[in-house]
Every structure is written in C-alpha cells, then in structure tokens.
Amino acid sequence: MSLAGYEVEVQRDGGLTTEEMTLNMGPQHPSTHGVLRFIVKADGEVMRTAIPDIGYLHRSIEKISEKVGYHGFMPYTDRVDYVSAMQCNQGWGMVCERIAGIQVPRRGEFCRVIACELGRIASHLLAVGAMVQDIGAYTPFLHALREREKINDLLEELCGARLTFNYMRIGGVAWDLPAGYPEKVTTFLDKFDPFIDEYNDLISYNKLYVERLVNVGVVSKEEAINYNLVGPNLRACGFKYDVRRDEPYSIYAELEFDVPVGTGEMGTLGDCFDRYMVRIQEMSESGKIVRQCLNMMPPGPVLAKVARKLKPPVGDAYIRVEGARGDMGWYVVSDGSEFPYRTKIRTGSFAAMSIVDKVSRGLMIADLIALIASFDVVAPEVDR
Amino acid sequence: MTPVEVYHKIKERFGEAIESFNEKALDPSIVVKPDAIVEICRFLKEDPALAFDCLSNMSGVDYLKENKIQVVSHLYSYPHRHKIVVKVDVPRENPIMPSVEGVWKAANWQEREIYDLLGVVFTGHPDLRRLLMPEDWVGHPLRKDFVEPEEYHGISTRRESLLK
C-alpha cells in the first residue's frame, strides 16, 4: 500500500480551516483503461495534483523473455498492448530479425502491414469509443465497438484469435491470407469510410463534447518531445512525425499515406480535442494503406526459414515500430544463446502517464478522466 | 550524421570521459564514464548540429559475469533524424550514477523503473522511489541473482510446479 502522496496541505485563514481533499481514483474504476490508480489532491472540484500510481498490471514480461526464448516470447508480446497486439508482434519480430540478420519475404511483409493497419483501426476505434464513453455519450462507444467487431471477425479469420493474435513469427507471419480474404477486407473498408463521417456527425463536433475537450490538457510541442510523448499524442501538438513515414521499416516506404496532425481547430493546439481528431483521421489513413497493400501483394512465401533454436550473435539491437499508441521501442541484448539476455519494451503509454501529473494541475476531476482517455493510456503497456 | 561523426564530436570535447566506442555493432554505441554523463547528455541535446532532443529509451542491463550494470540510453534527434546509443557502466555492488532527468524529462520515469527493477541509484533525481513494484518490496527483481521472497505480507509465493 503506497502512502506516498497522502500528505495533506492544511491552510488556515481567518479562523476558517480548509484542507485539500485527497481522493483515490482507485485501481478498480469504470473508466475503461485498465488498472491505473491516481491519488488526486483536490480543492473542491479543482485538482492540485494527480499523482499516478502504476504497477498493478506488472507481469514482469521482460524477465519472462529471458526464460522462454526468442520464438516462445511472441505470444507474450500480444499481452504488452492487447488492444493493438499486431504491432507488438511486429516489433518483436523486427528486433529479432535485426539482431539475427533474418530477411522477411516480401509477401510476409505485406501480410504484416495489412494485419497491423487493421489492428490500428481496431485500436483507435476502441480508444475513441472509450473516450466518448468517459465523457458520457453511451451510443458512439457501441457504434465503434460494432465496427471493431467486424475487424475482429476479419482478424479471427486470418489468425484464429480476436484479441491476442500471435500471428507473426520471427521471419514473417504464421499463415498466408485465406482464400477470399481481400474481397472481405475491401467490403469492410467500403462500409467503414462512411462510418467515420457518421461518427463525426454524431459526436465529434457536438457542442457539448467539444466544450468538454477544448483547452483541456494542453501539451506544447517542446514539452511533448521533452517527455518523449509519441504517436498521436505527439502529432496532436502539431509535430508531423510518424515512424512509418520518417524512419520507414517494412514496406512503408512504398506506400502512400498522409500523416494527420493536430491543427487546434476548435481550441488550443495540443489539447484533448486535437488528440481525439488525430485518431479519427488516422483511421481513414490506415484504410488507405490496407487497400494499397491488397492491390500490391506479390505471391510467394510468407515465412523465412529460421532455426528452431535461434541463436543470434552477441550484441544488442533497438528498433522502433509505430504502434497504435505511438512508437514502441524494442531493445534486445543477446549473449549468443537461444534466450534473450535482456528485453526492454518502451511503450507510448509509459510517457503519457508520466506527463499526466504535470498537465493535470488546475484541471477539474472530470477533466482528468477526459485527459487520461485522450492520451489513450492502456495499463498493460504502462506496466508490462 | 553517422554515429562515427557523433562520436568524434563528443570525443573532441570530452575526450577523457569516453571509455570506448563500438563501431562495428548494429547500433554503434559509446560507453561513457558515469560522472560525465550529465554534461555529455546536455551537450548532445543542446549542440545545434547534434540536437538529440528525444530520449527514446533508457534501459538497464545486468551483467552478472562482468559484475556491472549497464544503463543504455538510445537517443534520437527529431530535427536531424539521426540516432546514437550512449552506455554507462556502474559497478554492481554500489550502482550509483548521476541522473539525466534535468536534460530530458522523459528520463524521470525511466530512471525510476531502473532503480526499482535493478537498484541503480540516480543522484539528483527529484523523486527516486519505486515505480512498478510496491513501495515496501525488498530486492530488485530484474537482477540475474534475484531470488523471489518466500512470502509477501503473509501471502505465500511458493506454488507447486505444474510440470510434474
């Protein structure tokens, strides 16, 4: 039980004693972001600080990698960020391929990108849906989940699982696309593009919703870079940087897509509304990427031949992959054996949690919920 | 800039603080003495030609056989789009090194995590306490010689092996 942060400030003026109220927004909370705890010191409704207390979902995944080996770690990577598990799979695959010098076949890369982008759409749907639900609108959340169900069905057809996919392997992907898959994906994408317009009409520009989000939690570009905010959180501050475009990996260099940036259209640049709109716009971009991939897919194998007991040379490697919550850094140290010596996963939500304390000064308690939702924090990423 | 050029720029300014430079690795890395880490990081961040404004990752690696803990920082520059790896070795018995939190705020939680899981003490850190483990946990779990305690607050950690 952590008692840090429970010290209370007592003020006495003119015979009236006021105290700060220490509230515990506990690990169990209906806000759908996992087990996160905040110790909120509030002066009525206005917060003085909100100290995050993490570690409730710490499963020591990094230490487990030292026991299960390179191939065996792939299912564990799904659990690092289970909302967008495909990108985590790709991250681990890429870092092992880099350190072992394995080349993924071209068709395998295309399958990876299709899976990742569909996963990104699914993750953003959940992020956006959970955000509107925290603000209080119950309907758009369920509409977003309805679309996410369709993506889950597509991914289930691809790899057999709906949440923790374990689809990729070191050296490619496990299975090729099933027969008739491109048509199904195209049908889904055709229905999905007008859905984003409907969603925007329903909630994005609704006056009540906009009033809740504008000018809340403004993060400037310099602050964002200093705290290592990544992904949509960084792009919402007006900084156009995407790992897929600026440090391209896999086949992203050949694909054409735009990187949406926050514009401060409704309020200040870098507030919660910008972070929300960047995610909405990224969903359509991911749809474009999937369409291009389906058109460009070459025939061939999807998995390179990799040794059963993979023994990379001694050394270390670091790669960054653009996950749904920003770029994830994967660092692996190899000592020549078939088990990694050290794995480190640096996730986007980790930095987002660290900036919450600073950004939440002076906000109201209701704004704290909107802030955490707009940073798109998922607890498994923070704690690993 | 390539990592070699970065290395030369650091070397001409902080020659004696650099211990080694691994050029042949996948990610060329510079090993730096612990005392000089803060000045070097500040130089890396503020020099206009280098401009490493993003601390992309900071991890601690426990080398039991060489009796050291290595803190690896991956730096990235958004203006110039180049990267470098800076490593610091601290002895295992007394792992103390200065904190770079004043240079990049991103290091705040990264250093807390390294302290929590590996026991490296970062001097000058404003709030060095455990991050992931509970406040009253004993030991540093990510160390190679970490032995799980028998119980925690009366809950036993021994369980029968499922593999029998």
Add this chain to the structure above:
Amino acid sequence: MQEFIDRLIANGAFAGMPVEVVYALMMLLFGLVVVFGFFLPIAGVTSWLERRVWARIQSRIGPNRVGPQGFLQWLADGIKLLLKEDIVPDAADRPLFLFAPYFVVWGIVATFVVIPFSSNLIIADMNVGILYLTAVTALVVVGVLMAGWASNNKWALIGGIRSAAQIISYEIPAGLALLPVVLLTGTLSTQGIIRAQGWAPWGWFAFHNPFTFVAAFMFYVAALAEGNRTPFDIPEAESELVAGFCTEYSGFRYLLFFMAEWGNLYVIGAVATTLFFGGWQVPLWTDSVVLLNISQFTVFFLKSYLWVLISMWVRATLPRVRVDQLMILCWKYLVPIGFVNLIGTAIWMVIWPHGNRVVQYGMVLLAVAVLVQFFRRVRFHLRRARPELYYSPAI
C-alpha cells in the same frame, strides 16, 4: 377527489364513521393506489423501455429473455434487488444512511397528488398545485445530500454535493419557466391551467406566444437537470464516480434511488404536458363521462410518455456536461432567458389580453416546419451513412 368522497358520504356510503377517519382512510387508499398501482409499474416499465430504446439506438438488442421481449425484466431486477443483502458501511452515519432513499422517493411520489390524469382523476386539485409541485421536488435535495454525506465515502460526498448544487440551481429556471403559464391563466392549480388550454395544438400554451415556446423547452431542460438525467447526470457519472451518491447502497435502497429517477421522468413529462401541451384536453366527442375520462387519461398518458421517450433519446445521444459548464448554463443562460420570457409574456398579455390567433397558428406552423426539417435531416444522414436498418421494433 374530495368532491367524490364527499358525494359518497352524502349518499351514506360510510355511515357511522367520523368524516376525518373516512378522509384518512381514503388518503391511505389513494396513496397506496398511486404508489403501487401507478408509480411502481411506471418506473419499472420505463426502466425496461429505456433499456430497449437505448439498445436499439446503440445497434444492439437489449433485454429480451425474461418474458415476451424482455418485458418482465424490471420485475426480475426488482425481485433480485429486494433479495440482495442490505449492506450498511461500518463507519457510515446509520440513521441518515438508512433514511436517505426515502426522502428522494417521497420527493417524487408526493408530486403525484397534483398531477391531473383527466378532468376528474386528480387526487387533490389544490389551488396552489404548481407551487406545491416545485416545493415538494426540493425534498430530493435533502435525500441526496444525506446519502452523499452518510456514506462516509469521498466520492459519494462529491456526487451528493454536485447533485445538490445542480438541483437547487435548476429550480430557478424551472420556476421561471412555469411563471409565464401562471401569468396566462392566473391560477396555480393544475386543473385550472389545463382548462385554460384547448384540445388542438394552437390552443396549447407552448404555441401561445414565442416566449412560452421558449419557456416550454427551458422547462424541459431544467427539469432534466433536476432529475439528474444526461446530459446533466454528473452526480451519477458512471465513468467518474462509479455511482455517485448512491455508491454505497445495495439492494432495495439502491432500487429506490433509481425508481425515483425513472418515476421522475414521468413526472417531468406529466408536468410539461400539463403546463404547455394541453394536458388531457380532448374535444367533447361523447356525453358519457366515463368514456370521456378514459380518452382524456389516454391522451394525457401518451403525451407525457412521449416526453419520457424523448428523455431516453437525449440520454442515449448526448455527452455529459462538466460541473462548471452546468452552472454556467443555468446561471448565465437559462435564468436570464427565463426572466426575458416572463417579462415578454407579461407585455404580450398587456397587448393581446385574449391571445393572438395569428401568432398561435404561426407558432404551430413553425413547429411543424421544424419537425419536417428534422425528418429531412434524418433521411439525409441515412442516405449518407448507409447503415443497416432493422425496422421491426421487436427483435
């Protein structure tokens, strides 16, 4: 009702009993009839209907297992909550904690006394009916504050205080929205207000002049805020405060809070109908008193239930406002508009003491035009988004 009982006594129905005892027994009987025969089923059926309507708006089905179309779901929930363990937190203020839900329910059920279901079906046609209504709904504040304080839970306290501030603040716009109608009729009695309206839309007070039109919607908004309904459901904001002031409650006391809320939905609809939308007025189509009363009751019920359905629709669509935005809305926007309405209606009455037929017809046409535009927008959105539509109400 009093005349009815007096006539019965005069006809010798209760020979030998003192009048006061007859009155007391009748009051008890009517109270039981209202609570068990009307309030409870209404609250329960509204909860079922709300879940079904919500579900269809959210592209899902809603309860459909317990009984035909899930109609008995509310009974099942009620029985379940009755059988649950009644937990009182150890450090809670026990008498306040146990008593708080009852204040909330009293505040709502007591309003049924003046709701005119038809020209003869009203429990007590007090000549201060509207004033009584406003006063009695303020009991809810007492109950909510008691619940929040007595729970010994900081989050419940915050929810209780927010709710008290909200309800007290929105009493003012609600009262200000009632006043134009009182000016127009000169009476506070609910039956009197309905009798001053006609059966046709252009006879209703909502379309009498532009100021009462605005007052009608202002009343609806203020009444929603008083009833803690989205977009003003901050006290029970699920994603922030778990359940707000009723977090620590379980079992039947929890049910009481929610029954009060659903019953209040009906009261909002009934009062809005009474004041602005003609109440039970129907054209005199028959001489039979019974048939006339039945038709009046049906019309009143349908009109007030339409407002209940609109409340459910609003709750499903709109997000929540923040506490400070709520207060700003009340004090900076609704109260000035309320005063403008009041003074505007007074000036209107000076200029046109018997109302202005042209304006009334014009307002009705305006309302019809708004409805037509609404349906056109719905058609536009359906064409643009091309969602899959399921027309059958019963899935």
